[in-house]
Amino acid sequence: MLNIPSQSFPAQSSQQRVAPSGQSSRNKVALKPGHSLMDWIRFAKSGKDLTGLRGRLIEVTQEELQKHNTRDDCWTCIRGMVYNVSPYMDYHPGGEEELMKAAGIDGTDLFDQVHRWVNYESMLKECLVGRMATKAPAAVKAIIPPPPPGLAPPASVAPPPNKDSRPRFDWFQTEATVHLVVYTKRKIPGSGCATVDLQAGVLRVEVLLGKMSYMIHLCLADQVEENISVHTASSVGKIQISLRKQSKGKWASLGQPQEFHNTFLCKKDRAVFYRDCVLLSKTEVNHNTRVFRLQFPRGTIMHVPVGKHVYLKAQIQDTEVVRPYTPVSQSLVAAPPPTQDSDLYLMIKVYPDGVFTPHLDSLHIGDRVSVSGPEGAFSLRPLRDVTNLYLLAAGTGFTPMARLIRLTLQDIDTIRQTKLLFFNRREDDILWRHELGVLAAADERFQVEHVLSEPPDSWTGRKGRVDEAMLKEVLTRPDGSRCFVCVCGPAAFTEITMGLLKQLGFAEEELHAFQG
Numbered sequence: 001m002l003n004i005p006s007q008s009f010p011a012q013s014s015q016q017r018v019a020p021s022g023q024s025s026r027n028k029v030a031l032k033p034g035h036s037l038m039d040w041i042r043f044a045k046s047g048k049d050l051t052g053l054r055g056r057l058i059e060v061t062q063e064e065l066q067k068h069n070t071r072d073d074c075w076t077c078i079r080g081m082v083y084n085v086s087p088y089m090d091y092h093p094g095g096e097e098e099l100m101k102a103a104g105i106d107g108t109d110l111f112d113q114v115h116r117w118v119n120y121e122s123m124l125k126e127c128l129v130g131r132m133a134t135k136a137p138a139a140v141k142a143i144i145p146p147p148p149p150g151l152a153p154p155a156s157v158a159p160p161p162n163k164d165s166r167p168r169f170d171w172f173q174t175e176a177t178v179h180l181v182v183y184t185k186r187k188i189p190g191s192g193c194a195t196v197d198l199q200a201g202v203l204r205v206e207v208l209l210g211k212m213s214y215m216i217h218l219c220l221a222d223q224v225e226e227n228i229s230v231h232t233a234s235s236v237g238k239i240q241i242s243l244r245k246q247s248k249g250k251w252a253s254l255g256q257p258q259e260f261h262n263t264f265l266c267k268k269d270r271a272v273f274y275r276d277c278v279l280l281s282k283t284e285v286n287h288n289t290r291v292f293r294l295q296f297p298r299g300t301i302m303h304v305p306v307g308k309h310v311y312l313k314a315q316i317q318d319t320e321v322v323r324p325y326t327p328v329s330q331s332l333v334a335a336p337p338p339t340q341d342s343d344l345y346l347m348i349k350v351y352p353d354g355v356f357t358p359h360l361d362s363l364h365i366g367d368r369v370s371v372s373g374p375e376g377a378f379s380l381r382p383l384r385d386v387t388n389l390y391l392l393a394a395g396t397g398f399t400p401m402a403r404l405i406r407l408t409l410q411d412i413d414t415i416r417q418t419k420l421l422f423f424n425r426r427e428d429d430i431l432w433r434h435e436l437g438v439l440a441a442a443d444e445r446f447q448v449e450h451v452l453s454e455p456p457d458s459w460t461g462r463k464g465r466v467d468e469a470m471l472k473e474v475l476t477r478p479d480g481s482r483c484f485v486c487v488c489g490p491a492a493f494t495e496i497t498m499g500l501l502k503q504l505g506f507a508e509e510e511l512h513a514f515q516g
Contacts, residue, residue: 031090031091031093032090035090035091036091036353036355037091037093037321037355038317038355039091040088040091040123041316041317041319041355042317043087043091044123044125044126044127044319045126045317045318050084050087050126050127051084051126051127051128051129052084053129056130057128057129057130057131058129058130059130059131059132059133060075060077060082060129060130060131060132060133061132061133062132062133065077065082065104065105065106065132066104066105067104068084068103068104069103069104069105070103071086071089071096071100072086073086074086074089074099074100074103074104075103075104075129076099076102076103076104076105076106076107077105077106077107077108077132078106078107078108078111078120079108080131080132081121081128081130081131081132082128082129082130082131082132083120083124083127083128083129084127084129085099085102085124085127087127088123088124088127106132112268119320119321119322122319122320123319164185165185166185166214166264167182167183167184167185167207167209167214167264168182168183168185169181169182169183169216169262170183171254173250173251175245175248175249175250176244176245176248177242177243177244177245178220178224178242178243178245178251178254179240179241179242179243180203180205180216180240180241180243180254181238181239181240181241182194182205182207182214182216182238182239182240182241183237183238184207184209184214184237184238184239185237186209186237187234187235187236187237188207188209188232188234188237188239189232189234189305189380190232190234191232191303191305192208192303192304192305192308192374193207193208193209193232193239193305194206194207194208194230194232194239194241194301195208195300195301195302195303195373195374196228196230196241196300196301196302197273197275197299197300197302198224198226198228198243198299198300199275199297199299201219201220201223201224202217202218202219202220202258203216203217203218203219203220203241203243203255204216204217204258204273205217205241206270206273206373207239208267208374210379211266211267211268211377212264212265212266212267213264213265213266213267213270214263214264215260215261215262215263215264215265215270216261216262217257217258217259217260217261218254218255218256218257218258218261219255219256219258220243220254220255221251221252221253221254221255221256222245222246222247222249222251223245223246223247224243224244224245224246225243225244225245225246226298226299227244227298228241228242228243228299228301229241229242230242230301272311272372272373272375273372273373274311274313274370274371274372275296275297275300275370275371276297276368276369276370276371277294277295277296277297277344277368277369277370277371278294278295278297278366278367278368278369279292279293279294279363279364279365279366279367279368279369280293280294280295280343280365281293281365282361282365285347285431285432286428286429286430286431287428288349288350288351289347289348289349289350289396289431290347290348290350290361291328291345291346291347291348292345292346292348292360292369293330293343293344293345294343294344294345294346294369294371295343295344296342296343296344296371301342302342302344302373302374303342304327304344304374305374305380306378306380306403306404306407307326307376307378307379307380307400307403307404307514308326308374308375308376308378309324309325309326309327309374309375309376309400309514310324310325310326310327310344310346310371310372310373310374310375311323311324311325311371311372311375312325312346312356312360312369312370312371312372313370313371313372314356314359314360314369314370316355316356316359321355321356321359323356323357324375324515325346325348325399326346326399326400326514327344327345327346327399327403328345328346328347328399328402328403329345329402329403329406330345331435332402332405332406332432332435332436332439344371346399347396347398347399347402347431348360348396349395349396376514376515378400378512378514380407382484382509382512383408383412383415383484384412384414385414385482386412386414386415386482386483386484387414387415387416387417387478387480387481387482387483388415388416388417388419388476388477388478388481388482388483388484389408389415389417389418389419389483389484389485389486390419390421390474390475390483390484390485390486391404391405391418391419391420391421391485391486392421392423392466392471392485392486392487392488392489392497393420393421393422393423393487393488393489394422394423394424394466394488394489394490394493395423395424395429395489395490396431397487397488397489397490397493397494397514398420398422398431398432398488399488400486400488400514401420401486401488402432404486405418405420405439405446409439409443409445409446415445416445416481417445417446417447418445418446418447419446419447419448419449419474420436420446420447420448420449421449421451421474422436422448422449422450422451423451423453423465423466423489423493424450424451424452424453425452425453425454426452426454426455426456427452427455427456427459430450433450436448449461449462449474450462451463451464451465451466451470453465466493466496466497466500467500468500468503468504471497471500471501471504472504475501475504475506483506483510484510484511484512485501485506485510485511485512486511486512486513486514487501487511487512487513487514488513488514494513494514494515498511498513
């Protein structure tokens with residue numbers, strides 16, 4: 001029996017990321033009655049032995065792992081930990097087939113392709129078998145021999161990139177202020193690439209540069225005020241964070257480095273960081289959808305770029321549950337205030353039989369919600385050469401489109417037409433229908449067309465579900481045009497629509513599927 005400390009198993013945030021944009025999402029399957037996420041949580045806490053080891057934790061060799069590869073005896077390894085996932089088969093939204101792909105093997109890569117953001121440590125902690133056996137150093141050397149003289153090392157142990165291309169930072173001070181300057185060594189957006197958190201004297205600055213993340217993480221040398229200012233010089237790639245000292249005087253140093261200080265890593269390798277936000281208001285959009293307004297804590301400056309999402313995290317029946325949501329603007333039609341509103345607005349559909357959204361809807365004004373920083377692979381760069389933008393949204397898949405519509409009409413002159421094809425079941429499901437109509441009437445460059453799968457007799461618009469004939473009619477390619485298509489909705493809708501678009505001749509670089 002292994003003596004594995006209990007702190008190895010509480011829910012961690014490092015794996016809670018959504019699948020990369022370029023990868024297809026799995027289809028959900030119809031679960032049997034009594035097999036929802038909440039049912040699994042109850043079952044996992046029933047006290048039943050879900051591992052078959054009567055509470056023991058063992059060290060698992062590669063040979064032992066491979067033996068457990070059947071539906072009724074299915075072990076898999078995720079990041080060095082082995083789980084018996086047989087009890088979870090009937091509860092898995094992706095179905096038995098998806099879990100069996102990782103039967104008896106290391107399933108980390110398969111897991112990361114679809115739901116890296118899911119907190120599997122919390123979901124499967126009652127299924128934990130133990131750790132994978134570590135290999136002796138000699139065995140590792142035998143697997144990866146040193147390269148012959150004059151040859152480059154293998155890719156797995158390749159040297160780090162040229163340090164001159166890495167961002168760097170500097171700092172300076174006056175008697176009353178201290179300033180941290182990050183030099184990204186490349187052009188950056190005017191806002192959104194830097195998130196600043198100051199909590200209990202610890203300063204955390206994360207700069208997102210494409211798929212990479214540059215981190216400054218310091219316990220400051222002395223106390224500072226919570227009012228922080230951030231100034232960005234986009235063209236030269238410079239970000240300055242200014243702080244006001246609580247007591248005047250010179251600091252001998254900026255502070256003590258913390259974990260990951262001054263590191264430049266792939267974003268997916270960085271732990272997701274959460275801060276507690278305050279629920280300020282809930283506004284009804286339609287019969288089952290609300291806009292939740294959240295306020296960041298003092299000391300936090302965060303702007304979520306267009307097309308990016310955040311994760312909300314909550315403890316529900318002692319299980320950590322995480323869900324991705326895309327921010328919207330306060331209003332689709334009204335212009336933003338002169339001073340940019342720093343609060344976070346999330347348009348969320350409340351499912352009565354769900355786990356997370358009923359919990360969120362039950363919160364009172366003043367309650368707190370854990371919110372991550374910006375996530376997602378969407379980039380505005382391809383839109384700079386686009387003349388016709390098509391947005392295909394189903395249900396709350398509209399949320400990433402909302403800010404994108406405003407941006408294209410206000411800031412991207414090259415886009416001559418933006419068209420939204422909005423799929424819903426019934427009329428009362430349409431989000432911001434009035435606002436979309438007002439916007440279309442006010443700007444001839446924007447068009448919206450609604451499609452209902454369960455229309456009333458009085459409905460005169462499009463009916464049915466997405467199909468090739470409908471897309472061929474709507475997604476025209478005028479001579480000399482350069483088109484781009486964004487898709488978002490339930491997993492099945494996204495997968496079907498992306499397949500149809502490729503059949504119609506749209507290339508990969510002309511498509512983007514929002515995930516989550």
